[in-house]
Amino acid sequence: MLAALVVLSACGLPRSGPNKNEIYAGAVERGGNAHVIYVNDHVTRATNFAPTYGFSNSFLRAGQVGADEIRSGDVLGLSIWENVDDGLLTALGSSSTALTEIQVDSAGYIFVPYAGRIRAAGNSPEQLRQIITDRLSAQTPDPQVTVSRVAGNGATVSVLGKVMAQGVYPIERPTRSLSAMLARAGGVSVEPEVAVVTVKRGNQQGKVWLTDLYGSRSNDIALRPGDIVLVEEDQRSFTALGALGGQTRVPLGNEAINGVEAIAMVGGLSSALADPTGVFVLRDEPESVASNVLGKPVNGMQRIAYVLDLTRPNGLFLARDFLIRDGDTVYVTEAPYVQFSKVLAAVTGSADSADSLTSIGD
Template sequence: MRVGRFSGNTHSSIVMGLLLNLLSLSGCSALPGNAPTEHGVLKVAAEKKNPLDFLVLPITSEVTQVLATEHPPLISSLYADSAYSVSNDRIGVGDILDITVFELGSGLFSGAVPETSANVSVSPGGGTASVTHQALPPTEVEADGTITIPYVGRMHVAGVTPQRLAEQIRVAFTGKSQNAQVMVRIGSDIANTVIVSGSVHHPGRVLLSTAQERLSDVVAIAGGANYPPEDTFVQLVRGDKSGGTDLGTLETYTKEDIQARPGDRIHVVYQPRSYTVFGAASKNAMQVDFNSPTVNLAEAIARVGGPNDSLADPNAVFLFRFEDPVAAKALHLRTPETFQGIPVIYKLDMMNPTSYFFAQKIPIKSKDVILIANAQTNRFYKFNQLIGTLISPAITAAWIAK
């Protein structure tokens, strides 16, 4: 029985034929890719596979103008009355009051041992009388906002100034004391304070003064933030509302650095800013820290080496962002809002020289995602590489068999 043998050329031809048949069945679509193409992004945005209903906006002069002047929703936007000045010298619940009563001659407190007494002239004729002053025991403002004054009774004092309370007590002493004069001082001030917590050097209670301290002032009084201002998030809780922004913004924009009010709670959080780049960049996908007060879109792309010459489609650089309602309204976006904001994708054409000017004006926000799309020819390029990788051993074997 004769056993047939294939020649080396015949064997190589069969192997090559099988490989080509397999590759033709799978096609280029079966090859792996690290990012979608421009067509892939636009197709999803236009189809029903888009559950967020986001839009893709080309970066034009109009879009750039909106984004360049955009600021995140800041603390001042949450309070329509932020410009209203609040006095920080009001008496409140929990305060300890020091009350001193000055009396002329025989008075209500003349039987008590005075702290100080003096003879003063009380008439042009040179007559003198003894003037004494008596410090009442430290008095705490109770939960209902009242205190008890000897010979007067209970008085509601919460919300009034020490000067106003002194006048009210003086009037109450009329007819009971001879020309009484009263001084009131807040000895232990609880009501006119704010609580500062988090990443500051001296967290705790900060007393507000009549100088009308602003939020950045309060952080400074608490010893300052532990981290750079741009990476420090300041959250303000006022009543049932809250808002926040980074400390660098408070220090830069006076309008946003609103006046602190008694009862505010200020939480300082270390929140380093970063953005993420995916796709056909010259460097691998990475998270990039800001490490500077601001970063624009051109700088963000340059930090990852820009588009890869052999893999990327420079016509399609996408900026993924959850936009804030103010900018979304200016851009006429009707996309439903999520708890993070309004999802939108901005498309930059880096083959257009004008786009480089636009990119320098668009600030990057923390948590932005930049996608450098794969070129349409990228899979075909990989397909050819795969064919070469598979066929080369067969060609080598055929050459050795000769």
């Protein structure tokens, strides 16, 4: 019987992954390439940072687009009244003429008969009206001019991604802010808790959680012509493996998740399998954080296996204070007796391994 136990122990019995001793064997101190670190108060302080999203000052300080400012690409409509029977532009017997759909060219100019080429971009409709009036006054007595924007193609924003209605939308008086433009696109098509909004402006970009956008007025930035608004579902996640209630990839969302919550999110430790002294968080730690954790300078990314021993007096407190980050692997080893029970079951062919072994001995 003992010989059979030894042989089976040496064989590859089914299990969920490496045991605690095998992970320890891969430590740097034993010739491996991973640092095995017990989590303590120093480690929680050194590692506890969560990525934050937000907009730079250039986004936050940008003023709203003037609702009346004319831009390249806008389409204008002009109406001109002349105080004579046979005017420059009006037909015989008519006192007015309408010039519809005059598009502001890429250089910002329009052409008005008898007034010539006039710079429209950067002016308000009222300012442009005065310029045209002054130009025509030299050729017809007391002209009266009105200017209106027919279409605002020159001040548009592209809204893409996880929204109800993707498209190119003009910046108008009601849609000059980020939240208003998202509402104009029908809102987001994913759960608000996992929605991330990115605004690309030239060579710059900033992003914010949707919940933070509505939670803080400062994040509701003013939009500028040519902005691209992209709504995505957050892809940050951790992987849960081993002797847990479930083995899966778990989205992190926009909340800070600690070790206790991460375990609970997959059903907790398996009471029949888990070793509470062997809860590991496997992570590639950046150089700055790794140096702080190890207490010495290191070069480059470091592989670290953080150990959460839940049987220690403050083990659960430390697990509660230890934050899980994007890309982490939470792995729980099996208790030592589990493999022994599997060996007994393989030898005796019974689930009640210890009782069967006693019966065989009798």
